[in-house]
Amino acid sequence: MREPDAEAPGRSGTVPSGSAGRQRSPSSLAFALPWPPLVDAERGIGLRPWGAADADATALAAAWADPEVARRNQVPARHDEGAAAAWIAGEAQRRSRGLAVDLVVFESGRPDLVVGEVGLVMADRLRRWGEVGYWTVASARGHGLATAAVALFSRWALAELSVARLLARTAHDNPAAARVAERAAYLPAGDLAEGARLWFLDRH
Numbered sequence: 001m002r003e004p005d006a007e008a009p010g011r012s013g014t015v016p017s018g019s020a021g022r023q024r025s026p027s028s029l030a031f032a033l034p035w036p037p038l039v040d041a042e043r044g045i046g047l048r049p050w051g052a053a054d055a056d057a058t059a060l061a062a063a064w065a066d067p068e069v070a071r072r073n074q075v076p077a078r079h080d081e082g083a084a085a086a087w088i089a090g091e092a093q094r095r096s097r098g099l100a101v102d103l104v105v106f107e108s109g110r111p112d113l114v115v116g117e118v119g120l121v122m123a124d125r126l127r128r129w130g131e132v133g134y135w136t137v138a139s140a141r142g143h144g145l146a147t148a149a150v151a152l153f154s155r156w157a158l159a160e161l162s163v164a165r166l167l168a169r170t171a172h173d174n175p176a177a178a179r180v181a182e183r184a185a186y187l188p189a190g191d192l193a194e195g196a197r198l199w200f201l202d203r204h
């Protein structure tokens, strides 16, 4: 297997999605929502679209206000509830344009409560490489949620979206993020000049 270049374009963090419908059209580069909904019953988590619960904008604004999330993920300069609501409202368009897809992580039986996010941005449209980003709320960390969510999301994205390879970028001083990538079956692709490790996972 060819190693991805360490210079692959990418992003980090939170990203966008859209309402292109639930069925994937093979000729379309739009990202569809997962259907049926993505659930890992054994690990007790599911992934759902943003905006499905009334309190989503409040939860997203709170996550953006977490210094660790803001430091490790790409969050907007304005991260109040209004900005979060606008970001959620724009999700469908980003997804329909094939730019990004982001899903809420929830625990089984509590779909309204946001415990994290996992998503991808299209990092290289020509090669169909996406870069994943993820976070969990501070109170939910250390229980395997991010690992389960990234594994579930990545399997779905590679199988169902027009994505050939997924990349993850983890800072050297963020060992938890690296461990999540590793446990979600990503392989190390090398270290970047910016003090981060690049990981990849291919469609099989």
Ligand SMILES: CC(C)(COP(=O)(O)OP(=O)(O)OC[C@H]1O[C@@H](n2cnc3c(N)ncnc32)[C@H](O)[C@@H]1OP(=O)(O)O)[C@@H](O)C(=O)NCCC(=O)NCCS
Pocket: 013, 068, 069, 072, 073, 133, 134, 135, 136, 137, 140, 141, 142, 143, 144, 145, 146, 147, 148, 169, 170, 171, 174, 175, 176, 177, 179, 180, 183
């Ligand atoms: C990184 C993050 C997503 C992990 O979320 P989480 O729900 O706690 O992740 P999990 O519980 O699934 O797994 C964390 C793993 O990291 C390990 N870990 C945690 N802190 C660690 C540390 N300081 N050193 C080494 N490993 C560490 C845990 O032991 C666990 O591994 P294990 O299952 O083998 O024991 C969460 O801390 C977060 O949101 N951080 C802020 C945003 C961020 O960094 N996002 C990633 C951007 S690439």
